[in-house]
Amino acid sequence: MFAQTRKTADEHEQPPSHVGRGLKVTGVLDIDGDLYVAGTVSGRINAHRVVLSPESNVEGDVVANEVHLEGRFNGRIFALAVTVESSANVTGKIFHNTVSVARGARVDGRMPWRPPSYFETLTQLPETRP
Amino acid sequence: MSSMFTRNDKGPETPPAPAAKPGERTEPAPTPQATAEPVKRPLASAQPIAAASPRGVSVISRALKITGQLESSEDIQIEGEVNGDVRAAVVRVGAGAKVNGTVSGEEVELSGTIEGKIEAKKVVLTSSAHMEGDIVHQDIAIQSGAYIAGRLQPEYGKTNVQPLKAKAE
Numbered sequence: 485m486f487a488q489t490r491k492t493a494d495e496h497e498q499p500p501s502h503v504g505r506g507l508k509v510t511g512v513l514d515i516d517g518d519l520y521v522a523g524t525v526s527g528r529i530n531a532h533r534v535v536l537s538p539e540s541n542v543e544g545d546v547v548a549n550e551v552h553l554e555g556r557f558n559g560r561i562f563a564l565a566v567t568v569e570s571s572a573n574v575t576g577k578i579f580h581n582t583v584s585v586a587r588g589a590r591v592d593g594r595m596p597w598r599p600p601s602y603f604e605t606l607t608q609l610p611e612t613r614p
Numbered sequence: 615m616s617s618m619f620t621r622n623d624k625g626p627e628t629p630p631a632p633a634a635k636p637g638e639r640t641e642p643a644p645t646p647q648a649t650a651e652p653v654k655r656p657l658a659s660a661q662p663i664a665a666a667s668p669r670g671v672s673v674i675s676r677a678l679k680i681t682g683q684l685e686s687s688e689d690i691q692i693e694g695e696v697n698g699d700v701r702a703a704v705v706r707v708g709a710g711a712k713v714n715g716t717v718s719g720e721e722v723e724l725s726g727t728i729e730g731k732i733e734a735k736k737v738v739l740t741s742s743a744h745m746e747g748d749i750v751h752q753d754i755a756i757q758s759g760a761y762i763a764g765r766l767q768p769e770y771g772k773t774n775v776q777p778l779k780a781k782a783e
Contacts, residue, residue, distance in 0.1 A: 500673070500675060501673055501674060501675040501677070501678040501694070502671070502672055502673040502675075503672055504671050504672035504686065504688055504689075504690075505688070506672075506686045506687040506688035506702075507672040507684060507685070507686035507688070507690065507702070508683075508684070508685045508686065509680060509682060509683065509684050509685075510682045510683040510685075511680060511681045511682010511683055511698055512679075512680065512681040512682055513678060513679075513680050513682075514678070514679040514680070514681070515675070515677050515678040515679065515694075516677045517675070517677040517678075519678065523686070527682055
């Protein structure tokens, strides 16, 4: 729904949000678009698409349509499409509809499949982390 | 937030050029059983978000809202909304951006709105700046048109204000 507006109106003037390498964010990141993380985040990310770069270190929950995991992650991911790259190091749960894991990725945890409707109705995260 | 998922089963996907640029990414080649995928979901177009800004510089774009703390050894450019404290070497708060909290660093350039406090060695308020709160500084520049409601204290580095410990990880 926001895809067109974002692409046409914003893209040329707005740089994508970028959490740089030296940046450490504690808290909630809420964005109606794309987020590139190269730094450290602990907390929660709500976005359309998220790229967690090889240098990133993220702890907490990520809710998005699409997630690219290349760095260190500890927590839960709720996303329709998840791509775990070979450089990724994941601990936790990946709630997904489609997932791909590259050879070499380290994944420790569960990857429960959910129907698309699950993500549509995902207004509140279902269970708290142990 | 719930609305972000609503468009997914509505026919053709709106994001343009799903396959136009496969990009530089070669890794996610799911070689075995490409057919095992139940639904060909255009969402999964492995189209990377380009890291448009140079390394180290963090950009909080207009669409991004952060609740919490930001701490960086490098520069931060804020165009969105931050509820919480920001600490970095150089902080630029762009026009339209809003920060509720303390902004500290070596240099703070304000074109947007801050409700809270600025603690910086060098402070620049441009004509569109809207500052509600005190400014602790050593060196300040205020353009005509800037709004300030608060005290200016030229005491940066003299009192208990901690200088930024720059430490790249």
